[in-house]
Amino acid sequence: MxxxxxxxxxxxxxxxxxxGFTGLEQALGRASHFDGVVVCSPPKFHVEQSMAFxxxxxxxxxxxxxxxTLASAQRLKQLVDESGVPLLLGYTYRWWPPLIEMRRxxxxxxxxxxxxxxxxxHLEDWHPWERYQDFFMASRDLGGGALLDESHFIDxxxxxxxxxDSISGRVERLSRxxxxxxxxxxxxxxxxxxxRTTIHxxxxxxxxxxxxxxxxxxxxxxxxxxxxxxRFCAGAEGAWQTTPFDCQRNDMFVAxxxxxxxxxxxxxxxxxxxxxIRVLMCIEAARESTLLQREVAL
Numbered sequence: 001m002x003x004x005x006x007x008x009x010x011x012x013x014x015x016x017x018x019x020g021f022t023g024l025e026q027a028l029g030r031a032s033h034f035d036g037v038v039v040c041s042p043p044k045f046h047v048e049q050s051m052a053f054x055x056x057x058x059x060x061x062x063x064x065x066x067x068x069t070l071a072s073a074q075r076l077k078q079l080v081d082e083s084g085v086p087l088l089l090g091y092t093y094r095w096w097p098p099l100i101e102m103r104r105x106x107x108x109x110x111x112x113x114x115x116x117x118x119x120x121x122h123l124e125d126w127h128p129w130e131r132y133q134d135f136f137m138a139s140r141d142l143g144g145g146a147l148l149d150e151s152h153f154i155d156x157x158x159x160x161x162x163x164x165d166s167i168s169g170r171v172e173r174l175s176r177x178x179x180x181x182x183x184x185x186x187x188x189x190x191x192x193x194x195x196r197t198t199i200h201x202x203x204x205x206x207x208x209x210x211x212x213x214x215x216x217x218x219x220x221x222x223x224x225x226x227x228x229x230x231r232f233c234a235g236a237e238g239a240w241q242t243t244p245f246d247c248q249r250n251d252m253f254v255a256x257x258x259x260x261x262x263x264x265x266x267x268x269x270x271x272x273x274x275x276x277i278r279v280l281m282c283i284e285a286a287r288e289s290t291l292l293q294r295e296v297a298l
Contacts, residue, residue, distance in 0.1 A: 001027040024049060031056040036264050039063060042136035043143025047072045054085045061088045061260045065151050066276035068143040070284045077273045088260050088269040089276045091155040095255035098230045098245045102212065102223050103160055108232070109216035115197040116213045117153040120205025123177055138179040145181035146201040147171050147283055154282050155275065156212070157189060157197050163278055164189035164197070167285040168295040175204035187286055
């Protein structure tokens with residue numbers, strides 16, 4: 001289903017379509033024919049569209065984030081819990097081989113003390129086939145912005161270390177991009193007495209950078225995204241042991257699709273609505289910290 005008929009035509013040229021719909025009601029009219037649905041619209045529509053299909057008994061693969069707000073996400077969670085209809089949430093970096101390996105090796109550098117998450121990429125470069133001003137990422141109303149869209153890195157923080165005890169930071173717009181949403185996020189997250197994490201997200205950076213560095217008493221692990229490398233170092237001289245990964249960006253989307261098919265066959269979802277709720281709790285804390293200019297407990 002796509003409200004733009006030109007995109008339906010484009011899809012029909014790529015694959016054989018059983019059906020094509022320009023409205024949600026049309027698609028819902030065929031709900032009994034679907035094994036599952038993928039909701040990958042702008043975040044503003046995620047809860048409405050997902051709830052419609054969950055109410056019809058159709059399992060959902062939902063693009064992240066669950067919703068722009070925690071309150072609306074909790075409505076979807078309540079329906080998922082009450083109905084028992086499964087939902088898989090697409091925080092796709094959980095399926096990225098270097099990060100799976102990084103998480104597996106955390107004990108090698110323990111005890112953990114600091115982690116640094118960086119995502120910096122100029123919005124004009126994301127979709128070169130369209131004006132960035134027309135991309136939902138430029139719109140607050142549609143659920144765009146660095147904090148929501150790149151909440152991948154908040155999810156990874158929770159996946160690695162669990163929920164933080166508190167968050168402080170700034171969510172703001174700094175660049176001259178023609179957008180009405182945030183393009184800069186800087187967070188400090190407190191995990192117990194010994195571990196601190198920082199998260200930097202921006203939509204104006206060139207060259208692009210994605211990296212995760214985790215430092216502990218036993219050394220450091222670093223994941224670089226271009227090229228895809230996992231590095232380990234335990235000595236002061238900085239001699240990194242490097243593990244290259246021969247994986248393509250599309251691999252993680254294929255892996256998510258396979259897990260969705262497995263979920264339809266009865267497997268528990270790897271990343272579910274509860275995970276999305278935890279991310280949104282952190283997002284709400286970051287917004288509150290920006291507004292009040294203080295640390296916010298979770």
